[in-house]
Amino acid sequence: MNKAKAILLVADGLGDRPIKSLGDKTPLEAANKPNLDKLAKEGECGLMDPIAPGVRAGSDTSHLAILGYDPYKYYTGRGPFEAAGIGMDVKKGDVAFRCNFSTVDENMVVLDRRAGRITSGTDQLAAAVNGLDLDGIKAIFKESVAHRGALILRGPNLSAEITDTDPHHEGEKVLTCEPLDPNNESAVRTAKAVNEFVRRSYEILKDHPVNKERIAQGLKPANIILPRGAGLGPSIEPFESEYGLKAACVAETGLINGVARYVGMDITEVPGATGGPDSNVLNMGKAVIERLATHDFVLCNVKGADVGGHDDSPQVKLEMIAKLDEMVGYIMSHLPENTYVVLTADHSTPCAVKDHSGDPVPIVFWGEGVRVDKCEHYDERSVTAGGLGRIRGIDVMKILTQLMGVQEKFGA
Amino acid sequence: MNKAKAILLVADGLGDRPIKSLGDKTPLEAANKPNLDKLAKEGECGLMDPIAPGVRAGSDTSHLAILGYDPYKYYTGRGPFEAAGIGMDVKKGDVAFRCNFSTVDENMVVLDRRAGRITSGTDQLAAAVNGLDLDGIKAIFKESVAHRGALILRGPNLSAEITDTDPHHEGEKVLTCEPLDPNNESAVRTAKAVNEFVRRSYEILKDHPVNKERIAQGLKPANIILPRGAGLGPSIEPFESEYGLKAACVAETGLINGVARYVGMDITEVPGATGGPDSNVLNMGKAVIERLATHDFVLCNVKGADVGGHDDSPQVKLEMIAKLDEMVGYIMSHLPENTYVVLTADHSTPCAVKDHSGDPVPIVFWGEGVRVDKCEHYDERSVTAGGLGRIRGIDVMKILTQLMGVQEKFGA
Numbered sequence: 106m107n108k109a110k111a112i113l114l115v116a117d118g119l120g121d122r123p124i125k126s127l128g129d130k131t132p133l134e135a136a137n138k139p140n141l142d143k144l145a146k147e148g149e150c151g152l153m154d155p156i157a158p159g160v161r162a163g164s165d166t167s168h169l170a171i172l173g174y175d176p177y178k179y180y181t182g183r184g185p186f187e188a189a190g191i192g193m194d195v196k197k198g199d200v201a202f203r204c205n206f207s208t209v210d211e212n213m214v215v216l217d218r219r220a221g222r223i224t225s226g227t228d229q230l231a232a233a234v235n236g237l238d239l240d241g242i243k244a245i246f247k248e249s250v251a252h253r254g255a256l257i258l259r260g261p262n263l264s265a266e267i268t269d270t271d272p273h274h275e276g277e278k279v280l281t282c283e284p285l286d287p288n289n290e291s292a293v294r295t296a297k298a299v300n301e302f303v304r305r306s307y308e309i310l311k312d313h314p315v316n317k318e319r320i321a322q323g324l325k326p327a328n329i330i331l332p333r334g335a336g337l338g339p340s341i342e343p344f345e346s347e348y349g350l351k352a353a354c355v356a357e358t359g360l361i362n363g364v365a366r367y368v369g370m371d372i373t374e375v376p377g378a379t380g381g382p383d384s385n386v387l388n389m390g391k392a393v394i395e396r397l398a399t400h401d402f403v404l405c406n407v408k409g410a411d412v413g414g415h416d417d418s419p420q421v422k423l424e425m426i427a428k429l430d431e432m433v434g435y436i437m438s439h440l441p442e443n444t445y446v447v448l449t450a451d452h453s454t455p456c457a458v459k460d461h462s463g464d465p466v467p468i469v470f471w472g473e474g475v476r477v478d479k480c481e482h483y484d485e486r487s488v489t490a491g492g493l494g495r496i497r498g499i500d501v502m503k504i505l506t507q508l509m510g511v512q513e514k515f516g517a
Numbered sequence: 518m519n520k521a522k523a524i525l526l527v528a529d530g531l532g533d534r535p536i537k538s539l540g541d542k543t544p545l546e547a548a549n550k551p552n553l554d555k556l557a558k559e560g561e562c563g564l565m566d567p568i569a570p571g572v573r574a575g576s577d578t579s580h581l582a583i584l585g586y587d588p589y590k591y592y593t594g595r596g597p598f599e600a601a602g603i604g605m606d607v608k609k610g611d612v613a614f615r616c617n618f619s620t621v622d623e624n625m626v627v628l629d630r631r632a633g634r635i636t637s638g639t640d641q642l643a644a645a646v647n648g649l650d651l652d653g654i655k656a657i658f659k660e661s662v663a664h665r666g667a668l669i670l671r672g673p674n675l676s677a678e679i680t681d682t683d684p685h686h687e688g689e690k691v692l693t694c695e696p697l698d699p700n701n702e703s704a705v706r707t708a709k710a711v712n713e714f715v716r717r718s719y720e721i722l723k724d725h726p727v728n729k730e731r732i733a734q735g736l737k738p739a740n741i742i743l744p745r746g747a748g749l750g751p752s753i754e755p756f757e758s759e760y761g762l763k764a765a766c767v768a769e770t771g772l773i774n775g776v777a778r779y780v781g782m783d784i785t786e787v788p789g790a791t792g793g794p795d796s797n798v799l800n801m802g803k804a805v806i807e808r809l810a811t812h813d814f815v816l817c818n819v820k821g822a823d824v825g826g827h828d829d830s831p832q833v834k835l836e837m838i839a840k841l842d843e844m845v846g847y848i849m850s851h852l853p854e855n856t857y858v859v860l861t862a863d864h865s866t867p868c869a870v871k872d873h874s875g876d877p878v879p880i881v882f883w884g885e886g887v888r889v890d891k892c893e894h895y896d897e898r899s900v901t902a903g904g905l906g907r908i909r910g911i912d913v914m915k916i917l918t919q920l921m922g923v924q925e926k927f928g929a
Contacts (some may be wrong), residue, residue: 218522474534474869476543476876476898479643494907496570503571509876515568516575516588517593517772 109509110397111350111438111445111472112483113404114503115171116429117164117361118411120466120485124419132413132422132456133467133484137467140434141426144448145483148471151493151499152485155452162498164411168453169363170498172404174341180338182265188255190363193247194339197286200263200295202332204246205271206230207327207364209307213279215272219252224231226315227254230327233313234306239298246330249359256332258298264291269333270303279303279331289396299332303326306330310492314454345368348502349511350401369395379407382421390432394439406451407432412455422456445472445508447501448483461507474508520923524848525584525816525885525913528841529576529773530823532865532878532897536831544825544830544834544868545879552846553838555894556860560883563905565913566898567864571875574910576823578862582778584816586753587759594677594748600667603776605659605723607750612675612707614652614744616658616690620737621719626689632662633737640667640725642739645725646718651710659740661771668744670710675915676703681745682715691715691743711744718742733789739921755781760914761923762813767804770797773818783808792820794833795896802844806851807902818863819844824844826866834868840855857884858918859913877907886901 127135154160156176165186166176174467184201206227206436208217227248227406237244242260250253266285272278278383278429282299301402310316316326344352346440347368354365357380362372375392377385386407396403407429411419433448440446451465467488469480478492496504506512527550533546539547557692566572567579568588577598578588591889592598596613607613620629620641639660654672661667678697684690694711696704719741722728728738756764757782766777769792774784787804798819808815819841825833845860852858859881864873879900881892889905908916917926 112811229805409713474867477541478898478901490902494564494901496907500570503569503875505571507571507573510870512571512573512875514575516578516592517598 107443108312108401109443109445109511110401111395111447111505111509112439113402113505114446115168115303115404115431116224116410116448116450117406117408118414118452118454118461119450120210120464121422122453122455122457122464123265124456125418127341131485132419133200134425134486136426138426138430140437141430141448141483142428144433144471145469145488146448147477148469149478150467150469150480150483150488150491151473151494152465152488153449153468153498153508154465154495155498157497158465158495159272161463162255162452164360164451165364167498168361168406171449171501172344172364172368173499173502174368175499179339179341179387181339181500183253183334184278184336185338186360186363186367187249187334188247188257188363189367190359191247191249191255192366193245193255193257194369195257196259197340198206198263199337200258200265200335201338202256203334204256204330204332206252206254206327207271207331209279209329215275215277217325218273220327223252223319223327225263226319227252227327229315230310232311234330237302237305239301240256243296244298244302249397252327252512254330256302256330258295259426262291263295263334265295265337266292267296270299271331273334275470279329289398292422303331305330306405306443313344329343341368345369346404348402348506352402353400355389355396356406357408358406361500365404371400377418382423382425384409384414386428386432387435390435394434397444410450411454416458417459419456423454433461438494443473445470447471447503447505451499468496468501469503470492470508472508475496519855521855521857521923522812522813522853523859523917523921524805525583525814525917526807526845526858526860527580527818528822528860528862528868529792529818530860530864530873530878532867533826534867534876536845540788541872543897544831544838546898548838550838550842552842552849553860553895554844554893555737556656556849556858557881557900559889559903560881561887561890562879562881562892562895562900562903564877564901564907565861565880565910566877566907567910568876569909570907571925573873573875575873576772576863577776579910580773581820582862583863583913584756584776584780585911585914586780587688587911591751591753595749595791596748597750598772598775598779599661599746600775603659603661603667603772604666604778605657605669605918607670607779608671609750609752609880610675611750612670612677612747614668615746615749616668616742616744618641618664618739619683619741619743621741622738627689628686628693629737630683630687634738634874635664635731635739636790638731639664639739639893642689642722642725642729643714644857649714651713654710656710658715658833664739666742667740668714670707674703675707676701677707677747677749678704679708679747681709682745683743683745691741694804715741715743731926735737750754753780756814757781760814760918764814764856765808766816767808768816768818769820770818777816783812792880794821794824794837796821796878798840798844799847799871802847805848809853809856822862823866826868826869826922828869829871831868855885857882857917859883859917861913880905880908880913882920888926889910
């Protein structure tokens with residue numbers, strides 16, 4: 106038999122709570138989803154807590170856990186993950202930040218934290234500040250969507266134990282970045298570099314042609330960059346050396362691609378994959394099957410259900426479940442021999458909450474050797490009768506790699 | 518009422534996966550086992566992960582966990598457990614090794630790692646090197662089966678942070694034992710003692726009468742001893758002082774007896790207990806009941822099912838389940854008053870895998886006060902409907918000692 110392969114399908118925010126308008130069913134319980142149910146019927150089902158029972162997981166922390174990386178150890182804040190999410194290469198020892206392009210007056214009072222929600226030209230502004238040398242510390246800057254960007258500081262002995270420069274309120278002055286502990290020399294040095302970066306970003310951007318043009322058009326200039334959310338680039342064992350599995354990711358959002366890039370997975374461009382309810386999910390299924398030809402493991406995150414939850418739209422969730430079902434049908438009918446399939450969610454995003462909740466999510470393991478149980482439906486309450494019981498995100502790769510036969514034994 | 522007693526029955530490698538030739542049942546599901554089922558019917562059932570969900574446990578790490586000792590803390594490698602398994606008394610601070618008698622030429626090139634799979638005379642060779650003084654460090658050596666043996670180094674400030682001397686390939690020279698960190702003085706000192714032991718083993722063994730005789734017969738001489746798998750003897754709280762229970766072990770293999778000896782249990786010789794499918798399991802049941810007259814707690818490990826799994830023989834597993842059932846019938850009909858019975862496995866050894874897998878195993882707690890559930894059968898899938906849910910090995914002694922009424926309260 107060929108070496109086993111695996112697909113880990115994560116429907117973002119899929120889990121929900123009973124909804125009155127759906128007859129006190131969850132969207133998964135109310136939906137027609139023959140392919141998801143077939144997976145449940147032929148697999149071993151259960152509930153999964155992405156982090157631990159009741160803990161409200163982010164998509165980043167949940168994906169880390171599901172991929173086998175304890176988020177309490179490896180999640181070092183938003184900065185490094187935002188930076189990785191837009192394709193920056195965050196290394197161990199780097200300090201990374203989320204940033205806004207903002208508008209300040211000459212007294213450094215913030216007039217607009219989002220620079221009039223600028224939509225174009227930030228690539229040129231970013232290029233103008235990228236690569237600055239801050240007394241031996243290199244500043245690597247890249248724009249993201251709209252007014253957003255990310256900053257990496259690279260140099261010896263940096264620290265993320267520092268405060269934000271963004272005052273978080275308009276009409277207030279830009280804050281001076283401070284070390285949390287004035288006796289921490291690394292933090293003192295890093296904070297000094299941040300302040301220098303902010304000062305130079307203003308010097309460089311205030312008269313930049315992009316901003317001159319914006320002022321001429323009556324738009325607010327993006328004349329300063331304000332870093333926040335400092336986090337240290339963690340020392341993380343790449344997925345391939347951790348598990349001996351060459352891995353690719355098929356995802357729509359920078360956040361998930363960032364996590365995938367962090368652990369060394371190959372990223373995939375999928376035509377029509379938008380991250381919204383209009384996304385071409387079937388194309389993602391095709392990409393998953395294509396990736397399996399050259400990779401042992403494919404992580405696929407489909408975003409749409411989460412959007413339905415955030416928008417309190419059971420209808421959007423139902424539509425996304427139909428798309429997900431179609432994708433799963435495609436995948437199952439094009440599956441290479443000896444491939445395992447895991448279907449789960451990274452967290453619940455109940456319509457009633459409009460945000461991530463701490464409710465557990467359904468999970469099913471499908472493939473050779475699983476102890477098929479009596480579950481007939483893939484939804485939050487049907488799977489509670491499954492053979493898996495209630496597991497955690499951090500257990501998923503252990504269960505999967507032992508099924509695949511690629512896990513070392515602990516002891517004799 | 519008398520003080521409560523308990524029997525912990527561990528069927529080695531009992532758990533399995535659905536097997537085609539058994540109609541997609543596991544051996545436990547396919548077997549006729551009225552006494553095991555009676556235990557399930559009258560007890561509280563569930564699934565147990567010996568270490569954690571999906572983790573492939575060894576028998577040693579699993580037994581440590583089930584006895585309440587966290588293997589991530591107490592399992593310090595193969596060396597100490599091999600040594601304990603052949604009856605050596607490994608103490609805290611000792612460094613213990615697995616060893617091979619090997620054959621080398623005069624240039625220290627390994628000609629045969631197993632000295633022609635020597636079967637006799639190793640007791641005399643062992644006696645010749647046992648007790649060597651290595652610059653203040655005592656070398657305690659004992660032969661095991663065939664070409665195997667174990668070495669204990671005893672002295673102040675030893676370290677297991679050292680490399681192997683066995684090159685693991687024939688035609689290569691014996692390796693020099695090195696400290697992993699050259700600045701670690703304990704490791705430097707320990708490595709020096711290992712190299713001295715290897716050198717002296719060659720000096721002593723090359724002209725030993727046993728080897729002269731082997732050479733005369735055209736056999737390869739066992740002219741050197743090569744230690745590997747260094748591990749520190751852990752500081753472990755004896756079972757009796759940990760739980761207030763005088764404990765005995767009824768087991769067939771050195772590995773399990775080694776774990777039991779490690780935690781201070783009394784070992785039991787059972788006539789006809791071979792560790793194979795031909796073992797007299799009923800005699801083990803009789804030994805368990807006998808031990809209960811003088812002990813509060815008896816651990817019993819029955820090996821056969823594991824052998825069936827390793828050999829991909831569902832038939833052997835079925836035969837061993839029948840023997841196990843007979844043993845359980847004997848035990849239950851000879852049980853002293855107020856005795857608890859726990860029946861589980863240390864890991865699954867699915868026939869399809871031919872090795873330990875990370876699949877959970879069934880467990881049942883039987884005795885006064887347990888919350889009897891509706892499970893009617895003792896097998897992997899029936900117990901998922903049980904009252905225990907999915908627990909871990911490390912939970913077993915907590916659940917048992919609270920039932921027995923011998924556990925201290927945590928808090929007020």
